[in-house]
Amino acid sequence: MDVMRSRFFPPVFKGRLHDARTATSIGRWLGLAFAVCFVTGLVSHYTQHPPEWAANGLPSRPVWGYRFTQGLHVASGIAAVPLLLAKLWTVYPRLFEWPPVRSVLHGLERLSVALLVAASVFEVATGLLNTAQWYPWLFSFVPVHHAVAWLLAGSLMLHLAVKAPRIRDHWSRRSPGTLALPAEDGPDRRSLLTAVAAAVGAVTVTTVGQSFTPLKDLTLLAPRHPDHGPQGLPVNRTAAAAGVGAIHDGRYRLTVSGPRPCTLTLDELRALPQHEVELPIACVEGWSKSAHWTGVRVADLLDRAGAPAHARVRVVSLQTRGGYRVSEMGHEHARDPLTLLALRLNGEELTPDHGYPVRLIAPNRPGVLQTKWVGRLEALS
Structure with a gap:
């Protein structure tokens, strides 16, 4: 019996940065990227597929309006890639919590988190592949991407509501909940956050030039260069x-x-x-x-x-x-x-x-x- 119990005993994670403070710090940035991506994505979708009552009233000015919002949409989506990876790294030990479900409420919370993670990965991955015009799936990209965006927004709002007390406790350095964290974690946490910020900056600078043409010579990772093509x-x-x-x-x-x-x-x-x-x-x-x-x-x-x-x-x-x-x-x-x-x-x-x-x-x-x-x-x- 003891042997059987040891075989199924969950792993123990000793990493010091898999904590609520680190997850909250990265989550603020990721939430901002998702919010910008969601709003600009709605602008793009309803500009392409306006409802009947709005079809005759879409504005033609400013002339650069769609260029700005869609460029921002793709830039924020690309910036979300390293942020999402970092966020998942900070929280993945919780996937091995034991017992996996402690109550009905806890089970619903874990289900909402699973939905949030799945929708986040789906949106970021399919959106990134769309920028390269590579569609290795059988469904139509536009309606599915739009529908899952609403699913992501809803699951994110639910997650924020459930986690609001913990987010409040770890929102800033002066939050009471942060006093319980080991002081020696501070330098490592700052190094991690600096590395994540550097990654976001790097992928942004090397891709945004496909729309923000003053940076077009730095488009090392962008699938398109704005000058390459006939005429x-x-x-x-x-x-x-x-x-x-x-x-x-x-x-x-x-x-x-x-x-x-x-x-x-x-x-x-x-x-x-x-x-x-x-x-x-x-x-x-x-x-x-x-x-x-x-x-x-x-x-x-x-x-x-x-x-x-x-x-x-x-x-x-x-x-x-x-x-x-x-x-x-x-x-x-x-x-x-x-x-x-x-x-x-x-x-x-x-x-x-x-x-x-x-x-x-x-x-x-x-x-x-x-x-x-x-x-x-x-x-x-």
Whole structure:
């Protein structure tokens, strides 16, 4: 019997930093990263998939709005990687608590922690793989990532409520609960926290340049460099991947529907008043870069077709496969003078991978909705 008991006796951890004070210190940073990531993630999700009641009222300004929020979303998500690893390191001995369940309340608490850990690891891991556009799973990333984000937020709030007394006791150096901790742990704890802060700084500085272009030369760990791509701009989806073959100038037609529908050839589009704007392409994977675009204002084309001022617009691509073949704009984007059907990028005719002959470019809009190879504009009621 004694032999059997010794075999199943839980291990004893003697590490001095697996304590509540260290866990609380790292948890503050991790909680902040998760909060920023969650809020900016909601902005991204509802900008791409707005509810019906909000679809016609999304703002087109500031022009850099989506670039900022999505860059911050990815940066905070990447910063959460070393923070989550450090947090799990401080608390993992509690996985071996014995007995594993002491009461119904304790069992529910452990279940909530398991849910929190699973959701945290899932969100960080899948989000990181999304920045590299690698999807080794069978589910659709966007809806699942969004749903688990709400699950993570709920489990985190529950965890904070359950652990509030202990968090309060170890929140600061002056908290009464910290007096019971050995004084000799102080230097080691400071060294650990310094190392974690250095890791967060390192992964941030070496990745954030894909969106914050002043640091673009330091993008050692970023999956994208903002300057690498045709015409000095990255491409997520090539013409070949979208099933777009060679488009001959003489055969291209743009159809604009409305009370007075019209069809324009490429030469007729080129003959219309051309406008130049500087707008960023900001993609959900976290990279972004500003560029100079030249083309025809969407508002001018809508006026030509007699579209109502508050009409939404559906933009239809010539691509034959893949998501986001069709996108919609509210009237604020459609009527914004910066919103163009662009024919030129940085002074040159668009390349096929950038949407030749015509692509949409609009302010404060996700890159996946900046439709390429545009063949039709439809004014909606």
